[in-house]
Amino acid sequence: MNVPSRSTEDPLLVRAALIVVAAGFLGLFLFVPLVAIFAEAFAKGVKVYFAALTEDNARSATLLTVSVAAISVPLNAVFGVAAAWAISKFHFRGKSLLLALIDLPFAVSPVVSGLVYVLLFGAQGLFGPWLKAHGIPIIFALPGMVLATIFVTFPFVARELIPLMQAQGSDQEYAALSLGATGWQTFRRVTLPNIKWALFYGVILCNARAMGEFGAVSVVSGHIRGETNTLPLHVEALYYEYNSAAAFACASVLSLLGLVTLGIKTFIEWRSGHRRSKH
Protein backbone atom coordinates (compact mmCIF):
# COMPACT_ATOMS: atom_id res chain seq x y z
CA MET A 1 0.00 0.00 0.00
CA ASN A 2 0.93 3.65 -0.17
CA VAL A 3 3.58 4.93 2.12
CA PRO A 4 1.94 7.72 4.12
CA SER A 5 2.89 10.96 2.46
CA ARG A 6 3.79 14.12 4.27
CA SER A 7 0.47 15.75 3.64
CA THR A 8 -1.30 13.22 5.85
CA GLU A 9 0.98 14.13 8.71
CA ASP A 10 -0.41 17.63 9.04
CA PRO A 11 -1.39 18.71 12.52
CA LEU A 12 -4.46 16.98 13.94
CA LEU A 13 -6.30 20.27 14.17
CA VAL A 14 -5.99 20.96 10.42
CA ARG A 15 -7.15 17.50 9.54
CA ALA A 16 -10.09 17.66 11.91
CA ALA A 17 -11.10 21.07 10.61
CA LEU A 18 -11.00 19.93 6.99
CA ILE A 19 -13.05 16.83 7.74
CA VAL A 20 -15.65 18.80 9.69
CA VAL A 21 -15.98 21.39 6.91
CA ALA A 22 -16.34 18.75 4.20
CA ALA A 23 -18.74 16.58 6.17
CA GLY A 24 -20.74 19.60 7.36
CA PHE A 25 -21.11 20.90 3.83
CA LEU A 26 -22.18 17.54 2.46
CA GLY A 27 -24.59 17.05 5.34
CA LEU A 28 -26.19 20.46 4.95
CA PHE A 29 -26.57 20.42 1.19
CA LEU A 30 -27.06 16.75 0.40
CA PHE A 31 -28.00 14.66 3.38
CA VAL A 32 -30.49 16.99 5.08
CA PRO A 33 -32.54 17.59 1.90
CA LEU A 34 -32.57 13.86 1.21
CA VAL A 35 -33.89 13.13 4.69
CA ALA A 36 -36.39 15.98 4.32
CA ILE A 37 -37.81 14.42 1.14
CA PHE A 38 -38.54 11.13 2.86
CA ALA A 39 -39.77 12.86 6.04
CA GLU A 40 -42.25 14.96 4.07
CA ALA A 41 -43.29 11.99 1.98
CA PHE A 42 -44.22 9.97 5.01
CA ALA A 43 -45.57 12.96 6.99
CA LYS A 44 -49.18 11.87 6.55
CA GLY A 45 -48.51 8.20 7.03
CA VAL A 46 -47.54 5.17 4.99
CA LYS A 47 -51.05 4.80 3.59
CA VAL A 48 -51.08 8.25 2.03
CA TYR A 49 -47.59 7.64 0.70
CA PHE A 50 -48.54 4.50 -1.21
CA ALA A 51 -51.88 5.98 -2.27
CA ALA A 52 -49.98 8.89 -3.86
CA LEU A 53 -47.77 6.47 -5.77
CA THR A 54 -50.55 4.19 -6.99
CA GLU A 55 -53.06 6.86 -7.93
CA ASP A 56 -53.89 6.86 -11.69
CA ASN A 57 -52.00 9.99 -12.71
CA ALA A 58 -48.92 8.90 -10.76
CA ARG A 59 -49.00 5.50 -12.40
CA SER A 60 -49.32 6.96 -15.86
CA ALA A 61 -46.46 9.39 -15.09
CA THR A 62 -44.26 6.50 -13.92
CA LEU A 63 -45.11 4.46 -16.97
CA LEU A 64 -44.35 7.38 -19.27
CA THR A 65 -41.02 8.06 -17.54
CA VAL A 66 -40.03 4.42 -17.90
CA SER A 67 -41.11 4.35 -21.56
CA VAL A 68 -39.15 7.49 -22.42
CA ALA A 69 -36.06 6.08 -20.73
CA ALA A 70 -36.57 2.65 -22.29
CA ILE A 71 -36.50 4.19 -25.76
CA SER A 72 -33.88 6.88 -25.35
CA VAL A 73 -31.28 5.04 -23.23
CA PRO A 74 -30.67 2.12 -25.65
CA LEU A 75 -30.51 4.56 -28.56
CA ASN A 76 -27.97 6.69 -26.73
CA ALA A 77 -25.97 3.60 -25.77
CA VAL A 78 -25.68 2.64 -29.43
CA PHE A 79 -24.95 6.21 -30.45
CA GLY A 80 -22.39 6.62 -27.66
CA VAL A 81 -20.49 3.47 -28.61
CA ALA A 82 -20.51 4.45 -32.29
CA ALA A 83 -19.31 7.98 -31.58
CA ALA A 84 -16.63 6.85 -29.12
CA TRP A 85 -15.45 4.21 -31.59
CA ALA A 86 -15.22 6.72 -34.44
CA ILE A 87 -13.44 9.31 -32.33
CA SER A 88 -10.95 7.02 -30.63
CA LYS A 89 -10.08 4.59 -33.42
CA PHE A 90 -10.10 6.71 -36.57
CA HIS A 91 -8.56 9.91 -37.83
CA PHE A 92 -10.89 12.03 -39.87
CA ARG A 93 -11.67 15.63 -40.67
CA GLY A 94 -14.12 17.32 -38.35
CA LYS A 95 -13.27 15.09 -35.40
CA SER A 96 -13.00 18.02 -32.99
CA LEU A 97 -16.29 19.36 -34.32
CA LEU A 98 -17.96 16.03 -33.52
CA LEU A 99 -16.44 16.13 -30.02
CA ALA A 100 -17.79 19.63 -29.51
CA LEU A 101 -21.24 18.56 -30.74
CA ILE A 102 -21.27 15.69 -28.26
CA ASP A 103 -20.67 18.20 -25.47
CA LEU A 104 -23.31 20.61 -26.74
CA PRO A 105 -26.17 19.27 -24.59
CA PHE A 106 -24.02 19.90 -21.48
CA ALA A 107 -23.42 23.48 -22.57
CA VAL A 108 -26.97 24.36 -23.60
CA SER A 109 -29.77 24.92 -21.12
CA PRO A 110 -32.28 22.03 -21.35
CA VAL A 111 -35.07 24.58 -21.78
CA VAL A 112 -33.40 25.86 -24.94
CA SER A 113 -33.07 22.35 -26.35
CA GLY A 114 -36.76 21.77 -25.65
CA LEU A 115 -37.65 25.02 -27.37
CA VAL A 116 -35.65 24.06 -30.45
CA TYR A 117 -37.84 21.00 -30.89
CA VAL A 118 -40.96 23.11 -30.49
CA LEU A 119 -39.64 25.52 -33.14
CA LEU A 120 -38.96 22.60 -35.48
CA PHE A 121 -41.91 20.33 -34.89
CA GLY A 122 -44.49 22.49 -33.10
CA ALA A 123 -47.79 23.60 -34.71
CA GLN A 124 -46.19 26.91 -35.80
CA GLY A 125 -42.83 25.30 -36.41
CA LEU A 126 -40.85 24.50 -39.53
CA PHE A 127 -42.22 20.99 -40.05
CA GLY A 128 -45.40 21.54 -38.02
CA PRO A 129 -47.93 21.90 -40.85
CA TRP A 130 -46.54 18.91 -42.73
CA LEU A 131 -46.58 16.74 -39.59
CA LYS A 132 -50.12 17.86 -38.83
CA ALA A 133 -51.25 17.06 -42.37
CA HIS A 134 -49.87 13.55 -42.04
CA GLY A 135 -51.19 13.05 -38.53
CA ILE A 136 -47.82 12.52 -36.90
CA PRO A 137 -47.79 13.87 -33.35
CA ILE A 138 -44.42 14.95 -31.99
CA ILE A 139 -44.79 17.96 -29.73
CA PHE A 140 -47.04 17.40 -26.68
CA ALA A 141 -46.66 13.66 -27.28
CA LEU A 142 -44.28 10.79 -26.57
CA PRO A 143 -42.02 11.25 -29.67
CA GLY A 144 -41.20 14.83 -28.70
CA MET A 145 -40.37 13.85 -25.15
CA VAL A 146 -38.16 11.03 -26.37
CA LEU A 147 -36.37 13.39 -28.77
CA ALA A 148 -35.80 15.97 -26.04
CA THR A 149 -34.53 13.30 -23.65
CA ILE A 150 -32.18 11.82 -26.24
CA PHE A 151 -30.73 15.25 -26.90
CA VAL A 152 -30.17 16.05 -23.26
CA THR A 153 -28.67 12.67 -22.32
CA PHE A 154 -26.56 11.80 -25.31
CA PRO A 155 -23.16 12.89 -23.96
CA PHE A 156 -23.22 10.45 -21.04
CA VAL A 157 -22.25 7.18 -22.73
CA ALA A 158 -19.90 8.73 -25.29
CA ARG A 159 -18.13 10.86 -22.67
CA GLU A 160 -17.60 7.82 -20.48
CA LEU A 161 -16.15 5.69 -23.29
CA ILE A 162 -13.95 8.11 -25.25
CA PRO A 163 -11.11 8.52 -22.72
CA LEU A 164 -11.02 4.79 -22.02
CA MET A 165 -11.00 3.78 -25.66
CA GLN A 166 -8.37 6.38 -26.48
CA ALA A 167 -6.17 5.04 -23.69
CA GLN A 168 -6.59 1.47 -24.87
CA GLY A 169 -5.59 2.28 -28.44
CA SER A 170 -6.38 0.05 -31.40
CA ASP A 171 -3.70 -2.61 -31.23
CA GLN A 172 -5.99 -5.30 -29.84
CA GLU A 173 -8.50 -4.63 -32.60
CA TYR A 174 -5.75 -4.79 -35.21
CA ALA A 175 -4.51 -8.02 -33.67
CA ALA A 176 -8.00 -9.52 -33.92
CA LEU A 177 -8.32 -8.43 -37.55
CA SER A 178 -4.95 -9.91 -38.49
CA LEU A 179 -6.06 -13.17 -36.87
CA GLY A 180 -8.93 -13.31 -39.33
CA ALA A 181 -11.78 -11.89 -37.23
CA THR A 182 -14.53 -9.94 -38.97
CA GLY A 183 -15.39 -6.42 -37.86
CA TRP A 184 -18.37 -7.64 -35.84
CA GLN A 185 -16.36 -10.45 -34.21
CA THR A 186 -13.68 -7.93 -33.30
CA PHE A 187 -16.25 -5.64 -31.71
CA ARG A 188 -18.05 -8.37 -29.80
CA ARG A 189 -15.06 -10.41 -28.65
CA VAL A 190 -12.42 -7.74 -28.12
CA THR A 191 -13.78 -4.18 -27.95
CA LEU A 192 -16.97 -4.81 -25.99
CA PRO A 193 -15.34 -6.83 -23.17
CA ASN A 194 -12.72 -4.10 -22.82
CA ILE A 195 -15.28 -1.32 -22.42
CA LYS A 196 -18.15 -3.16 -20.73
CA TRP A 197 -17.86 -1.57 -17.27
CA ALA A 198 -17.46 1.95 -18.62
CA LEU A 199 -20.39 1.31 -20.95
CA PHE A 200 -22.52 0.01 -18.08
CA TYR A 201 -21.66 3.03 -15.98
CA GLY A 202 -22.45 5.39 -18.85
CA VAL A 203 -25.82 3.71 -19.38
CA ILE A 204 -26.66 3.96 -15.67
CA LEU A 205 -25.87 7.68 -15.62
CA CYS A 206 -27.75 8.21 -18.86
CA ASN A 207 -30.77 6.40 -17.43
CA ALA A 208 -30.75 8.43 -14.22
CA ARG A 209 -30.70 11.63 -16.20
CA ALA A 210 -33.31 10.42 -18.70
CA MET A 211 -35.74 9.61 -15.89
CA GLY A 212 -34.99 12.78 -13.96
CA GLU A 213 -34.94 15.22 -16.91
CA PHE A 214 -37.19 18.20 -16.30
CA GLY A 215 -36.43 21.28 -18.38
CA ALA A 216 -36.44 20.05 -21.97
CA VAL A 217 -39.26 17.57 -21.38
CA SER A 218 -41.31 20.26 -19.63
CA VAL A 219 -41.21 22.45 -22.74
CA VAL A 220 -42.30 19.74 -25.20
CA SER A 221 -44.71 17.82 -22.96
CA GLY A 222 -47.66 20.21 -22.71
CA HIS A 223 -48.33 18.98 -19.14
CA ILE A 224 -51.42 16.94 -19.94
CA ARG A 225 -52.37 15.11 -16.77
CA GLY A 226 -52.32 11.35 -17.11
CA GLU A 227 -51.01 11.63 -20.64
CA THR A 228 -47.82 13.64 -21.10
CA ASN A 229 -46.67 14.21 -17.53
CA THR A 230 -43.49 12.35 -16.60
CA LEU A 231 -42.66 11.74 -12.97
CA PRO A 232 -40.65 14.97 -12.49
CA LEU A 233 -43.45 16.98 -14.15
CA HIS A 234 -46.01 15.20 -11.99
CA VAL A 235 -44.05 16.16 -8.87
CA GLU A 236 -44.13 19.79 -9.93
CA ALA A 237 -47.85 19.71 -10.64
CA LEU A 238 -48.62 18.16 -7.26
CA TYR A 239 -46.40 20.62 -5.47
CA TYR A 240 -48.14 23.63 -7.00
CA GLU A 241 -51.46 22.18 -5.88
CA TYR A 242 -50.16 22.25 -2.29
CA ASN A 243 -50.36 18.48 -2.20
CA SER A 244 -46.92 18.26 -0.68
CA ALA A 245 -47.24 14.73 0.79
CA ALA A 246 -47.98 13.28 -2.67
CA ALA A 247 -45.35 15.51 -4.33
CA PHE A 248 -42.69 14.32 -1.94
CA ALA A 249 -43.83 10.71 -2.23
CA CYS A 250 -43.21 10.82 -5.97
CA ALA A 251 -39.98 12.78 -5.42
CA SER A 252 -38.81 10.05 -3.09
CA VAL A 253 -39.06 7.53 -5.94
CA LEU A 254 -36.78 9.71 -8.04
CA SER A 255 -34.43 10.08 -5.08
CA LEU A 256 -34.31 6.33 -4.66
CA LEU A 257 -33.40 6.02 -8.32
CA GLY A 258 -30.50 8.40 -7.66
CA LEU A 259 -29.36 6.41 -4.64
CA VAL A 260 -29.45 3.15 -6.58
CA THR A 261 -27.45 4.74 -9.40
CA LEU A 262 -24.90 5.90 -6.85
CA GLY A 263 -24.73 2.41 -5.37
CA ILE A 264 -24.12 0.81 -8.78
CA LYS A 265 -21.50 3.42 -9.60
CA THR A 266 -19.65 2.65 -6.37
CA PHE A 267 -19.85 -1.06 -7.11
CA ILE A 268 -18.40 -0.60 -10.60
CA GLU A 269 -15.60 1.57 -9.31
CA TRP A 270 -14.82 -0.94 -6.60
CA ARG A 271 -14.86 -3.72 -9.16
CA SER A 272 -12.59 -2.03 -11.68
CA GLY A 273 -10.26 -0.95 -8.87
CA HIS A 274 -10.23 -4.55 -7.69
CA ARG A 275 -9.37 -5.77 -11.18
CA ARG A 276 -6.64 -3.22 -11.56
CA SER A 277 -4.97 -4.22 -8.31
CA LYS A 278 -4.85 -7.78 -9.60
CA HIS A 279 -2.87 -6.64 -12.64
Next chain:
Amino acid sequence: MAIQVENLRRTFGTFQALRGLNLEIRAHQLVALLGPSGSGKTTFLRILGGLDFPDPGHGRILIGGEDVTERPAAERKTGFVFQHYALFDHLSVFENVAFGLEVKPRAVRPPKHAIRDRVLELLRLVQLEGLEQRLPSQLSGGQRQRVALARALAIEPQVLLLDEPFGALDAKVRKDLRRWLRAFHQEIGVTTVFVTHDQQEALELADVVVVMNQGQIEQVGPPQEVYDHPATPFVYEFLGDVNKLRKPGRPDLFYVRPHEIRVLFAGDCAAELHAKIEHVFAAGPSARLTLRLVDVRDTIDVDMTRQQLEEMGLSEGDEVGLQLAVEPSPSPSASASRPPSKEG
Protein backbone atom coordinates in the same frame (compact mmCIF):
# COMPACT_ATOMS: atom_id res chain seq x y z
CA MET B 1 6.44 -17.69 -48.74
CA ALA B 2 8.37 -15.21 -50.81
CA ILE B 3 7.38 -11.55 -50.65
CA GLN B 4 7.69 -9.08 -53.49
CA VAL B 5 7.19 -5.38 -53.04
CA GLU B 6 7.05 -3.07 -56.02
CA ASN B 7 7.23 0.71 -55.93
CA LEU B 8 5.35 1.04 -52.66
CA ARG B 9 4.29 4.52 -51.61
CA ARG B 10 2.44 5.78 -48.57
CA THR B 11 1.62 9.39 -47.78
CA PHE B 12 0.07 10.77 -44.59
CA GLY B 13 -1.25 14.21 -45.46
CA THR B 14 1.84 15.93 -46.81
CA PHE B 15 4.30 13.56 -45.13
CA GLN B 16 5.77 10.89 -47.41
CA ALA B 17 6.24 7.91 -45.11
CA LEU B 18 7.29 5.54 -47.89
CA ARG B 19 8.78 6.84 -51.14
CA GLY B 20 8.65 3.99 -53.60
CA LEU B 21 10.02 0.83 -51.99
CA ASN B 22 11.19 -2.15 -54.01
CA LEU B 23 12.15 -5.32 -52.20
CA GLU B 24 12.29 -9.05 -52.73
CA ILE B 25 12.32 -11.43 -49.81
CA ARG B 26 12.92 -15.11 -50.44
CA ALA B 27 10.91 -17.80 -48.69
CA HIS B 28 12.01 -18.94 -45.22
CA GLN B 29 14.26 -15.95 -44.69
CA LEU B 30 14.53 -13.98 -41.47
CA VAL B 31 14.63 -10.34 -42.52
CA ALA B 32 15.32 -7.26 -40.39
CA LEU B 33 13.90 -3.85 -41.29
CA LEU B 34 16.44 -1.58 -39.68
CA GLY B 35 16.31 2.17 -39.42
CA PRO B 36 15.95 5.14 -37.09
CA SER B 37 12.52 6.14 -35.84
CA GLY B 38 10.53 7.87 -38.55
CA SER B 39 12.28 5.94 -41.31
CA GLY B 40 9.03 4.25 -42.33
CA LYS B 41 9.87 0.71 -41.24
CA THR B 42 6.79 0.18 -39.06
CA THR B 43 4.52 1.71 -41.72
CA PHE B 44 6.05 -0.73 -44.21
CA LEU B 45 5.45 -3.67 -41.88
CA ARG B 46 1.83 -2.65 -41.26
CA ILE B 47 1.24 -2.44 -45.00
CA LEU B 48 2.73 -5.92 -45.43
CA GLY B 49 0.27 -7.13 -42.78
CA GLY B 50 -2.75 -5.42 -44.32
CA LEU B 51 -3.21 -3.10 -41.32
CA ASP B 52 -2.52 -0.14 -43.57
CA PHE B 53 -2.57 0.30 -47.32
CA PRO B 54 -0.34 2.02 -49.89
CA ASP B 55 -1.52 5.15 -51.68
CA PRO B 56 -4.09 4.00 -54.25
CA GLY B 57 -2.34 2.94 -57.44
CA HIS B 58 1.13 3.31 -55.94
CA GLY B 59 2.65 -0.06 -55.32
CA ARG B 60 2.03 -3.76 -55.32
CA ILE B 61 2.62 -6.48 -52.76
CA LEU B 62 2.87 -10.13 -53.76
CA ILE B 63 3.01 -12.91 -51.22
CA GLY B 64 3.84 -16.30 -52.69
CA GLY B 65 3.34 -14.80 -56.14
CA GLU B 66 -0.22 -13.68 -55.35
CA ASP B 67 -1.18 -10.02 -55.46
CA VAL B 68 -2.46 -9.17 -51.95
CA THR B 69 -2.22 -5.37 -52.21
CA GLU B 70 -5.95 -4.79 -51.77
CA ARG B 71 -6.59 -7.63 -49.38
CA PRO B 72 -7.50 -6.63 -45.80
CA ALA B 73 -5.63 -8.08 -42.84
CA ALA B 74 -8.28 -10.68 -42.09
CA GLU B 75 -7.82 -12.34 -45.49
CA ARG B 76 -4.08 -12.04 -45.78
CA LYS B 77 -2.90 -14.83 -43.47
CA THR B 78 -0.04 -12.88 -42.02
CA GLY B 79 0.84 -13.31 -38.37
CA PHE B 80 1.40 -9.92 -36.75
CA VAL B 81 3.14 -9.47 -33.42
CA PHE B 82 2.87 -6.02 -31.86
CA GLN B 83 5.51 -4.17 -29.92
CA HIS B 84 3.33 -4.04 -26.82
CA TYR B 85 1.97 -7.54 -27.44
CA ALA B 86 -1.68 -6.42 -27.85
CA LEU B 87 -2.86 -9.54 -26.04
CA PHE B 88 -6.57 -9.69 -25.23
CA ASP B 89 -6.49 -8.77 -21.54
CA HIS B 90 -9.78 -10.40 -20.65
CA LEU B 91 -8.92 -13.76 -22.20
CA SER B 92 -6.66 -16.47 -20.80
CA VAL B 93 -3.44 -17.48 -22.52
CA PHE B 94 -5.27 -20.46 -23.99
CA GLU B 95 -8.14 -18.31 -25.31
CA ASN B 96 -5.69 -15.79 -26.73
CA VAL B 97 -3.87 -18.42 -28.75
CA ALA B 98 -7.14 -20.09 -29.78
CA PHE B 99 -8.68 -16.78 -30.95
CA GLY B 100 -7.63 -17.03 -34.60
CA LEU B 101 -9.11 -20.53 -34.82
CA GLU B 102 -12.32 -19.69 -32.92
CA VAL B 103 -13.24 -16.81 -35.22
CA LYS B 104 -13.09 -18.90 -38.40
CA PRO B 105 -16.40 -19.41 -40.21
CA ARG B 106 -18.18 -22.50 -38.96
CA ALA B 107 -17.53 -24.43 -42.18
CA VAL B 108 -13.75 -24.28 -41.85
CA ARG B 109 -13.41 -24.01 -38.08
CA PRO B 110 -11.57 -26.99 -36.60
CA PRO B 111 -13.49 -29.03 -34.00
CA LYS B 112 -12.99 -28.14 -30.32
CA HIS B 113 -10.56 -30.93 -29.55
CA ALA B 114 -8.45 -30.09 -32.61
CA ILE B 115 -8.27 -26.45 -31.49
CA ARG B 116 -7.25 -27.60 -28.05
CA ASP B 117 -4.49 -29.86 -29.40
CA ARG B 118 -3.19 -27.12 -31.67
CA VAL B 119 -3.10 -24.51 -28.90
CA LEU B 120 -1.32 -26.81 -26.48
CA GLU B 121 1.19 -27.75 -29.16
CA LEU B 122 1.89 -24.08 -29.88
CA LEU B 123 2.30 -23.31 -26.20
CA ARG B 124 4.80 -26.17 -25.98
CA LEU B 125 6.60 -24.70 -28.97
CA VAL B 126 6.99 -21.32 -27.28
CA GLN B 127 7.82 -23.01 -23.96
CA LEU B 128 4.77 -21.86 -22.04
CA GLU B 129 3.24 -25.22 -21.13
CA GLY B 130 1.16 -25.14 -17.97
CA LEU B 131 0.42 -21.41 -18.22
CA GLU B 132 -2.66 -21.74 -20.44
CA GLN B 133 -5.14 -20.68 -17.74
CA ARG B 134 -3.22 -17.53 -16.75
CA LEU B 135 -4.35 -14.06 -17.75
CA PRO B 136 -1.89 -11.91 -19.71
CA SER B 137 -1.58 -9.61 -16.70
CA GLN B 138 -0.09 -12.50 -14.72
CA LEU B 139 2.80 -13.04 -17.14
CA SER B 140 6.21 -11.41 -17.54
CA GLY B 141 7.04 -9.32 -20.61
CA GLY B 142 9.00 -12.10 -22.27
CA GLN B 143 6.19 -14.59 -21.67
CA ARG B 144 3.59 -12.20 -23.09
CA GLN B 145 5.68 -11.73 -26.20
CA ARG B 146 5.81 -15.50 -26.68
CA VAL B 147 2.03 -15.78 -26.21
CA ALA B 148 1.65 -13.13 -28.91
CA LEU B 149 3.92 -15.21 -31.15
CA ALA B 150 1.98 -18.42 -30.51
CA ARG B 151 -1.28 -16.57 -31.17
CA ALA B 152 0.05 -15.29 -34.51
CA LEU B 153 1.28 -18.75 -35.47
CA ALA B 154 -2.06 -20.42 -34.70
CA ILE B 155 -3.52 -19.33 -38.04
CA GLU B 156 -0.57 -20.94 -39.88
CA PRO B 157 0.50 -17.66 -41.41
CA GLN B 158 2.35 -17.51 -44.71
CA VAL B 159 4.45 -14.69 -43.32
CA LEU B 160 5.27 -13.66 -39.76
CA LEU B 161 5.61 -9.93 -39.07
CA LEU B 162 7.13 -8.68 -35.83
CA ASP B 163 7.05 -4.99 -34.86
CA GLU B 164 9.98 -4.20 -32.57
CA PRO B 165 9.52 -7.60 -30.92
CA PHE B 166 11.99 -6.94 -28.11
CA GLY B 167 11.48 -3.21 -27.79
CA ALA B 168 9.58 -3.30 -24.52
CA LEU B 169 11.81 -5.82 -22.75
CA ASP B 170 14.80 -5.29 -20.49
CA ALA B 171 18.32 -5.99 -21.75
CA LYS B 172 18.80 -9.47 -20.29
CA VAL B 173 15.44 -10.87 -21.45
CA ARG B 174 16.00 -9.21 -24.78
CA LYS B 175 19.24 -11.07 -25.34
CA ASP B 176 17.80 -14.45 -24.33
CA LEU B 177 14.69 -13.99 -26.42
CA ARG B 178 16.75 -12.89 -29.41
CA ARG B 179 18.79 -16.10 -29.30
CA TRP B 180 15.61 -18.09 -28.79
CA LEU B 181 13.87 -16.45 -31.77
CA ARG B 182 16.81 -17.29 -34.04
CA ALA B 183 16.58 -20.99 -33.11
CA PHE B 184 12.80 -20.84 -33.26
CA HIS B 185 12.84 -19.46 -36.77
CA GLN B 186 15.20 -22.21 -37.87
CA GLU B 187 12.73 -24.73 -36.48
CA ILE B 188 9.51 -23.41 -38.02
CA GLY B 189 10.96 -21.85 -41.17
CA VAL B 190 8.19 -19.31 -41.75
CA THR B 191 9.29 -16.25 -43.72
CA THR B 192 9.73 -13.64 -41.02
CA VAL B 193 10.13 -9.88 -41.19
CA PHE B 194 10.91 -7.93 -38.04
CA VAL B 195 11.32 -4.24 -37.39
CA THR B 196 14.09 -2.92 -35.18
CA HIS B 197 16.04 0.26 -34.60
CA ASP B 198 18.83 -1.69 -32.87
CA GLN B 199 21.62 -2.41 -35.37
CA GLN B 200 23.17 -5.05 -33.09
CA GLU B 201 19.87 -6.92 -33.04
CA ALA B 202 19.50 -6.77 -36.80
CA LEU B 203 23.04 -7.91 -37.52
CA GLU B 204 22.93 -10.74 -34.99
CA LEU B 205 19.56 -12.15 -35.87
CA ALA B 206 18.73 -11.64 -39.52
CA ASP B 207 19.65 -13.48 -42.72
CA VAL B 208 19.06 -10.25 -44.60
CA VAL B 209 19.15 -6.70 -43.31
CA VAL B 210 17.10 -3.99 -45.00
CA VAL B 211 18.39 -0.58 -43.97
CA MET B 212 15.76 2.15 -44.24
CA ASN B 213 16.00 5.90 -43.98
CA GLN B 214 13.42 8.62 -44.65
CA GLY B 215 10.97 6.31 -46.36
CA GLN B 216 13.51 4.71 -48.64
CA ILE B 217 15.59 1.56 -48.67
CA GLU B 218 19.26 2.44 -48.43
CA GLN B 219 20.70 -1.03 -48.73
CA VAL B 220 19.70 -4.70 -48.68
CA GLY B 221 22.08 -7.53 -47.94
CA PRO B 222 23.36 -10.15 -45.52
CA PRO B 223 24.56 -8.64 -42.22
CA GLN B 224 28.26 -8.98 -42.94
CA GLU B 225 28.00 -7.46 -46.38
CA VAL B 226 25.98 -4.52 -45.14
CA TYR B 227 28.42 -3.93 -42.31
CA ASP B 228 31.59 -4.33 -44.37
CA HIS B 229 30.46 -2.64 -47.53
CA PRO B 230 27.94 0.05 -46.70
CA ALA B 231 26.36 1.41 -49.86
CA THR B 232 25.65 4.91 -48.59
CA PRO B 233 27.04 7.30 -45.98
CA PHE B 234 23.86 6.80 -44.00
CA VAL B 235 24.37 3.04 -43.75
CA TYR B 236 28.01 3.56 -42.82
CA GLU B 237 27.06 5.81 -39.94
CA PHE B 238 24.02 3.87 -38.83
CA LEU B 239 25.72 0.47 -38.66
CA GLY B 240 28.42 0.60 -36.04
CA ASP B 241 30.72 3.43 -35.10
CA VAL B 242 32.53 5.25 -37.80
CA ASN B 243 35.04 8.07 -38.12
CA LYS B 244 34.71 10.61 -40.87
CA LEU B 245 38.13 12.00 -41.65
CA ARG B 246 40.13 13.91 -44.23
CA LYS B 247 43.73 13.16 -45.06
CA PRO B 248 45.93 16.26 -45.02
CA GLY B 249 45.93 18.03 -48.32
CA ARG B 250 43.02 16.04 -49.77
CA PRO B 251 39.48 17.35 -49.93
CA ASP B 252 37.47 14.12 -49.94
CA LEU B 253 35.98 12.51 -46.87
CA PHE B 254 36.93 9.02 -45.70
CA TYR B 255 35.03 6.57 -43.52
CA VAL B 256 37.05 4.41 -41.14
CA ARG B 257 35.75 2.24 -38.30
CA PRO B 258 37.50 2.63 -34.92
CA HIS B 259 39.07 -0.84 -35.05
CA GLU B 260 40.54 -0.17 -38.49
CA ILE B 261 43.08 2.35 -37.22
CA ARG B 262 46.44 1.36 -35.70
CA VAL B 263 48.02 3.47 -33.00
CA LEU B 264 51.81 3.99 -33.28
CA PHE B 265 54.37 5.90 -31.26
CA ALA B 266 54.59 9.55 -32.22
CA GLY B 267 57.91 9.24 -34.06
CA ASP B 268 57.03 6.16 -36.11
CA CYS B 269 57.73 6.75 -39.78
CA ALA B 270 54.76 4.56 -40.83
CA ALA B 271 52.37 7.09 -39.29
CA GLU B 272 50.00 8.67 -41.78
CA LEU B 273 48.33 10.98 -39.31
CA HIS B 274 49.29 12.59 -36.04
CA ALA B 275 46.99 13.03 -33.09
CA LYS B 276 46.82 13.83 -29.41
CA ILE B 277 45.00 11.57 -26.93
CA GLU B 278 42.06 13.43 -25.38
CA HIS B 279 40.45 10.59 -23.46
CA VAL B 280 41.09 6.92 -22.67
CA PHE B 281 38.17 4.64 -21.88
CA ALA B 282 39.37 1.21 -20.80
CA ALA B 283 36.50 -0.37 -18.82
CA GLY B 284 35.76 -3.32 -21.08
CA PRO B 285 37.45 -5.99 -23.17
CA SER B 286 39.07 -3.37 -25.37
CA ALA B 287 40.12 0.21 -24.89
CA ARG B 288 38.68 3.17 -26.74
CA LEU B 289 40.74 6.28 -27.32
CA THR B 290 39.33 9.64 -28.29
CA LEU B 291 41.93 11.50 -30.33
CA ARG B 292 42.21 14.96 -31.79
CA LEU B 293 43.98 15.03 -35.13
CA VAL B 294 46.83 17.50 -35.19
CA ASP B 295 46.49 18.68 -38.78
CA VAL B 296 42.77 18.77 -39.44
CA ARG B 297 41.44 19.30 -35.89
CA ASP B 298 38.85 16.49 -36.22
CA THR B 299 38.03 14.22 -33.28
CA ILE B 300 38.09 10.47 -33.95
CA ASP B 301 37.64 7.25 -31.98
CA VAL B 302 40.10 4.38 -32.12
CA ASP B 303 39.79 0.90 -30.60
CA MET B 304 42.80 -1.11 -29.43
CA THR B 305 43.32 -4.07 -27.11
CA ARG B 306 44.00 -3.28 -23.48
CA GLN B 307 47.21 -5.26 -23.70
CA GLN B 308 48.45 -2.98 -26.48
CA LEU B 309 47.46 0.06 -24.51
CA GLU B 310 49.45 -1.12 -21.48
CA GLU B 311 52.48 -2.16 -23.53
CA MET B 312 52.67 1.23 -25.19
CA GLY B 313 52.05 2.94 -21.87
CA LEU B 314 49.75 5.54 -23.36
CA SER B 315 47.76 8.03 -21.32
CA GLU B 316 45.75 11.18 -21.86
CA GLY B 317 47.71 14.07 -23.37
CA ASP B 318 50.25 11.87 -25.21
CA GLU B 319 50.97 12.40 -28.87
CA VAL B 320 50.65 9.39 -31.15
CA GLY B 321 50.92 8.47 -34.81
CA LEU B 322 48.13 6.71 -36.66
CA GLN B 323 48.16 4.20 -39.48
CA LEU B 324 45.03 3.16 -41.29
CA ALA B 325 44.90 -0.64 -41.01
CA VAL B 326 42.88 -0.84 -44.18
CA GLU B 327 42.81 1.47 -47.13
CA PRO B 328 39.85 3.62 -46.08
CA SER B 329 36.86 3.35 -48.33
CA PRO B 330 36.12 6.63 -49.99
CA SER B 331 32.83 8.11 -48.99
CA PRO B 332 30.18 5.94 -50.63
CA SER B 333 27.95 7.84 -52.97
CA ALA B 334 24.52 8.73 -51.72
CA SER B 335 22.69 6.64 -54.29
CA ALA B 336 21.34 3.40 -52.91
CA SER B 337 21.30 1.75 -56.29
CA ARG B 338 25.07 1.79 -56.55
CA PRO B 339 26.59 -1.63 -55.86
CA PRO B 340 28.56 -1.91 -52.63
CA SER B 341 32.16 -0.86 -53.06
CA LYS B 342 34.63 -3.74 -53.10
CA GLU B 343 37.88 -1.79 -53.01
CA GLY B 344 38.14 -1.93 -49.20
